[in-house]
Amino acid sequence: MYIQVLHNGLLAPMTNGADGHLQPCGSVAIEGERIAWVGPDADLPDRYARAERIDCHGHLLTPGLIDCHTHLVYGANRSEEFERRLKGAGYAEIARQGGGIMATVSATRSASVNDLATQARPRLRALMAEGVTTVEIKSGYGLERDAEIRMLEAAGRLCRDAGIRCQRTFLGAHALPTEFAGRADEYIELVCDDMLPAAANAGLVDAVDVFCEGIAFSVAQAERVFDKAAQMGLPVKCHAEQLSNTGGALMSASRRALSVDHIEYLPPGDVGKLAMSGTVAVLLPGAFYFLGETQRPPVAALRRHGVPIALATDANPGSSPVFSPLVIMNMGCILFRLTPAEALAGFTINAALALGLSDRIGSIEAGKLADLALWDCRHPAELSYHVGLNPCVGVMAGGQWRDGSGRP
Ligand code: DI6
Ligand code: FE
Numbered sequence: 001m002y003i004q005v006l007h008n009g010l011l012a013p014m015t016n017g018a019d020g021h022l023q024p025c026g027s028v029a030i031e032g033e034r035i036a037w038v039g040p041d042a043d044l045p046d047r048y049a050r051a052e053r054i055d056c057h058g059h060l061l062t063p064g065l066i067d068c069h070t071h072l073v074y075g076a077n078r079s080e081e082f083e084r085r086l087k088g089a090g091y092a093e094i095a096r097q098g099g100g101i102m103a104t105v106s107a108t109r110s111a112s113v114n115d116l117a118t119q120a121r122p123r124l125r126a127l128m129a130e131g132v133t134t135v136e137i138k139s140g141y142g143l144e145r146d147a148e149i150r151m152l153e154a155a156g157r158l159c160r161d162a163g164i165r166c167q168r169t170f171l172g173a174h175a176l177p178t179e180f181a182g183r184a185d186e187y188i189e190l191v192c193d194d195m196l197p198a199a200a201n202a203g204l205v206d207a208v209d210v211f212c213e214g215i216a217f218s219v220a221q222a223e224r225v226f227d228k229a230a231q232m233g234l235p236v237k238c239h240a241e242q243l244s245n246t247g248g249a250l251m252s253a254s255r256r257a258l259s260v261d262h263i264e265y266l267p268p269g270d271v272g273k274l275a276m277s278g279t280v281a282v283l284l285p286g287a288f289y290f291l292g293e294t295q296r297p298p299v300a301a302l303r304r305h306g307v308p309i310a311l312a313t314d315a316n317p318g319s320s321p322v323f324s325p326l327v328i329m330n331m332g333c334i335l336f337r338l339t340p341a342e343a344l345a346g347f348t349i350n351a352a353l354a355l356g357l358s359d360r361i362g363s364i365e366a367g368k369l370a371d372l373a374l375w376d377c378r379h380p381a382e383l384s385y386h387v388g389l390n391p392c393v394g395v396m397a398g399g400q401w402r403d404g405s406g407r408p
Helices: 079-086 091-096 101-109 113-129 145-162 184-201 219-231 248-254 268-277 285-290 299-304 325-336 340-346 349-354 381-385
Strands: 003-011 023-031 034-040 052-055 060-063 065-067 132-138 165-173 207-212 236-240 259-262 280-283 309-311 372-375 392-397
Touching (some): 060 065, 079 091, 101 145, 113 132, 113 145, 132 145, 132 392, 145 165, 145 184, 165 184, 184 219, 207 219, 207 248, 248 259, 248 268, 268 299, 280 349, 285 325, 309 325, 309 349, 325 340, 340 349, 340 381
Parallel strands (some): 003 052, 065 132, 132 165, 165 207, 207 236, 236 259, 259 280, 280 309
Antiparallel strands (some): 003 023
């Protein structure tokens, strides 16, 4: 087995989330694809004396970043809608008129798996250039069985080609397709009886998501999808309280959802119930920023109740065409008043929790996969501080330096 030791790193292991300590002059011993030992350089066990040694030159070493909420695979883009919105049209208004998500649905339905993967490749590359080693990708722009399946297949192909860990989430209940106008319950029935089972039986689904919102699906409809997911043994998560308070987050928490995402309109008084279910709050400041929203998520209450906070790009063509985790960390701090340590926890250990993968990734500790990012930084706060500067100098996934990132 190949054994290597990264030494002289400024380690941010993230084992205690945002409260974790830094370890200057730290070493990480890696056996094959896993981390075998972590500690001060001076304490490195003798058994690693002959391992290959890689000098981190005092640079910051963090877990590889995890983008736990993206819609990275889709056809075309919506720059024309962007122009319309700048002239005063509202996001919900455009959606009601059959634009918005449905515009992307048309472009996605007419694209092949190959087209979809090709279009998504530069977006994934942008994430990877900033240290991302795991990405979650949702379906939800097909809204019919075969197109949803093509999206999930494209996500798999994209990630396999790029050598990145991928979690696929079925989001058939993202929007009501035009052909089902006025028949939302029938569409939900199709999602439950046909689309989800077909995608899951093809081995394409790691989790199930629903957009629970006035312009999308009701809590009762989301529950039907979650019932089906539970029957199939799949974990659930929910786009909830993004534009209004519908109660989707609490319903999701009562079903032990992995995460509730957005939650700008979640009343602080409801946060305690999230804490009890172990559900992660995934904050998406890119959409808040891009839609010019003003209602902020209840960060103080999340903190007070110890709800794990994750951050993600929400990379999508309509509400968050943002492909930079570092910019999102900055937005999390500036717009939602997170601390830089919380922002980093949001893209590492808490993002792993939001994907149900915290036993394998998200922190630098013995037994976990050797997914790491090396940054030309003297302090982790620099990751959230700069805008448009990428200090990433190396990325390792499963013990292998990623092509192009070079060895430090
Ligand atoms: N919430 C969002 O912000 C995105 N999806 C969702 O459920 C928007 C997707 C889009 O506008 O294309
Ligand atoms: Fe989203």
